[in-house]
Structures are given as C-alpha cells and as structure tokens.
Amino acid sequence: MIKTGFGRNYVINLKRHPNRLKTALELLGEENTTVIEGVDGYELEGNKEWLRENMSNVVRDPNGWWTIGIVACSLSHKKAWKAFLDSGEPTACFFEDDIIASPHLNFDVIEEIRDGIDDLNWGCVFLGKYDERIRLVNPQNKIMPVRDENKTWSMYKRFQKNQYAAHAYVLNRKSAQWYYDKMDKVSLAADVHLEWCPFDIFAPRYNMFEQIKRHTQRLPEYYPYDHLIKDPENAISHTVWDGELNDDLLIGASLNLVKKEFGSWRMGPAKAGFDGYKLTFDL
Numbered sequence: 001m002i003k004t005g006f007g008r009n010y011v012i013n014l015k016r017h018p019n020r021l022k023t024a025l026e027l028l029g030e031e032n033t034t035v036i037e038g039v040d041g042y043e044l045e046g047n048k049e050w051l052r053e054n055m056s057n058v059v060r061d062p063n064g065w066w067t068i069g070i071v072a073c074s075l076s077h078k079k080a081w082k083a084f085l086d087s088g089e090p091t092a093c094f095f096e097d098d099i100i101a102s103p104h105l106n107f108d109v110i111e112e113i114r115d116g117i118d119d120l121n122w123g124c125v126f127l128g129k130y131d132e133r134i135r136l137v138n139p140q141n142k143i144m145p146v147r148d149e150n151k152t153w154s155m156y157k158r159f160q161k162n163q164y165a166a167h168a169y170v171l172n173r174k175s176a177q178w179y180y181d182k183m184d185k186v187s188l189a190a191d192v193h194l195e196w197c198p199f200d201i202f203a204p205r206y207n208m209f210e211q212i213k214r215h216t217q218r219l220p221e222y223y224p225y226d227h228l229i230k231d232p233e234n235a236i237s238h239t240v241w242d243g244e245l246n247d248d249l250l251i252g253a254s255l256n257l258v259k260k261e262f263g264s265w266r267m268g269p270a271k272a273g274f275d276g277y278k279l280t281f282d283l
Contacts, residue, residue: 001029002101004127005114006091006170009033010080013097014040020097020212027101036080038097041072045242046254052283056187060265062159062276065189067252069239074190077166078183081176092176093127096167098213102128104206109152113202116153123175123199126156128168128209135160136205146205156201159192159274166191168209175199189239195272249277256282 009028013021013035025033044050045068055071077094084092113125126134136146136154146154157163171179178197188196195201243250251257259280266273 001032002027003029003032004093004107004110004170006093006110006125007089008084008087009093009095010036010084011095011097011099012036012038012076012080014038016040016042017097024095024097024099027099028095034083036076036083038076039072039079041068041239041242044068044072045252048283054186055281055283056185057281057283059187059279059281060276061189061192061279062161062164062274064249064260064262064277064279065240065243065251066255066257066279066281067240067243067250068254069241069243069252070189071186073166073239074183074186074188074193077190077193078180081171081180084171084176085173085180089173091170091172093168093170094166095209096211098211099128099167099209100212102132102207102210104132104204105208106152106204109204110208113153113204117202120202121200122202123172123178123197124156124194124201125170126168126194126201126203127170128165128207128211129163129203130165131162132207132210134203134205134207135163136203139200149205151205153202153204156195156203158195158201158272164189164191164195165211166194167211168207169194192274249279251279258282 009032011024011033015037021035054075059066080094135157137157138144138146139155142155175197179193183193240250242252244253246257249260257279261278263278264273264275
C-alpha cells in the first residue's frame with residue numbers, strides 16, 4: 001500500500017474496467033482510497049442535450065484533438081475534485097485507473113517535495129507525466145531549465161510537447177476549487193486544464209507513476225505488469241476512441257466542427273500558454 005503523505009487517494013475508474021481498478025487498489029490500498037465512477041463517453045455519444053450542458057462550443061487544444069472521450073475524462077476529474085472539496089481535507093492525490101508504479105518511484109523524493117513546497121504558492125504537484133523524464137525549470141525565474149542531475153524535483157515546465165497527462169497529481173484546496181470553478185463547461189482537456197492555472201506547479205525529475213500504455217512501450221527489463229498488457233483493453237486510451245482524422249486534427253465522429261484557428265493562447269495569471277488550436281463546434 002502506497003502512502004504519499006498528501007492525504008487520501010481518489011481513483012477515477014470506468015465501471016467496465018474492473019481489472020484496472022483492482023490493480024490500482026492493490027497499488028494504493030483500499031483503506032485510503034476513494035473510487036470515483038468516471039463519466040463514460042461510450043454511453044453519451046450522440047446525446048446532444050448532455051453535450052450542450054457540459055461542453056463549451058469553443059475549445060482549445062495544443063494538438064487539435066477533441067472528442068467525446070476528452071469531455072467525459074475532464075468531467076470525471078471534476079467529480080473527483082468535488083469529492084475532495086466535500087471532504088474538508090487539505091490535500092489529496094488523484095489517479096486515473098490505468099496507474100502503475102514507475103521504476104523510479106521514490107518515497108524520499110515525494111517527501112522532499114512535500115516538505116519543500118509547504119510555504120510556497122503551489123497548486124499542483126505532478127507525480128507522473130507522459131514522458132518518463134519530466135522537464136523542470138528554476139523556480140526563481142520559471143524559465144531556465146534545471147540542468148543539475150542531482151536535483152530530484154523542482155518547478156514544472158508547462159505546456160511541453162509529449163508531457164501532457166493527468167494520471168497522477170496532487171492538489172490542495174485552493175487549486176481544486178479553482179479548477180472546479182473554471183470548468184463550468186469543458187473547454188480544455190483535463191491534462192491541459194491542470195497546467196492552465198495561476199498557481200505554481202512542481203514535479204519530480206522522473207515519473208513516480210506511469211500509465212499502462214506507456215509501460216507497454218518499455219524495454220523488457222521492467223515488466224511486473226505483464227498480466228495487464230495481455231488484455232489490450234487495459235493498455236489503450238479511452239479519451240480518443242471516437243476520434244476521426246480531420247485534416248491535421250482528431251475530432252470526435254459525432255461532433256460538428258465549423259471553424260479551426262491556430263494561434264498562441266496565453267493565460268494572464270500563470271503567464272504561460274501554448275501554441276495550438278482554437279476549435280469552434282456547432283452543438
């Protein structure tokens with residue numbers, strides 16, 4: 001059983017993935033974990049009323065990907081934030097159900113982060129991203145990369161290609177409330193939404209947790225999860241299942257895209273942003 005010292009774990013799970021949940025609970029422990037039933041996009045495709053209630057007709061994404069699965073995933077994270085806010089606890093860890101331990105998992109590093117950010121204006125700590133090695137910056141200027149290989153954690157470098165992921169992170173109450181309030185209707189994917197905030201974000205040098213789909217791309221020296229990758233359902237992403245190629249974009253088959261615009265989208269409070277697509281839909 002894993003205890004990060006950041007409080008309770010919230011695991012987002014789709015009911016049709018009991019094996020993923022079983023593995024996540026074996027890793028995290030049932031006693032300190034709350035299971036959040038995820039919003040299943042499979043059941044909602046074509047539901048125009050649900051879409052109009054929950055999705056903005058104007059969205060932004062670095063890659064130009066937008067699907068029903070992405071909307072459902074974002075709403076699932078919002079459910080987890082609400083459960084945490086209702087708990088009254090100061091901090092919590094959030095995981096998606098395809099979570100597995102990284103070979104770099106190090107509780108001393110997690111403790112260093114926990115103690116080091118205590119007096120800082122932090123809002124999020126990523127415990128895993130898409131790439132194994134996480135890009136960090138100097139917290140003094142928030143621009144210069146951290147090149148010291150002995151530095152095990154620092155401020156996270158936002159909006160970097162091949163880093164977007166939301167499978168393992170920590171929030172406090174002020175950030176969870178901010179994220180929850182700003183997601184009135186979904187206009188950003190969950191992993192982009194987490195980086196688009198006015199609070200400082202921190203991360204370890206290497207992933208503490210990773211996703212099954214990334215594990216399947218590893219060399220054979222680290223395979224403690226072979227029982228999972230034998231079932232393809234455990235190793236695929238369920239956020240883009242309904243996507244179809246549309247020029248250089250990936251758009252949900254049931255969504256009516258009416259306009260696309262490529263540009264630089266910046267957020268004032270965070271002084272950070274990304275180059276990507278603004279997509280307008282007819283809902």
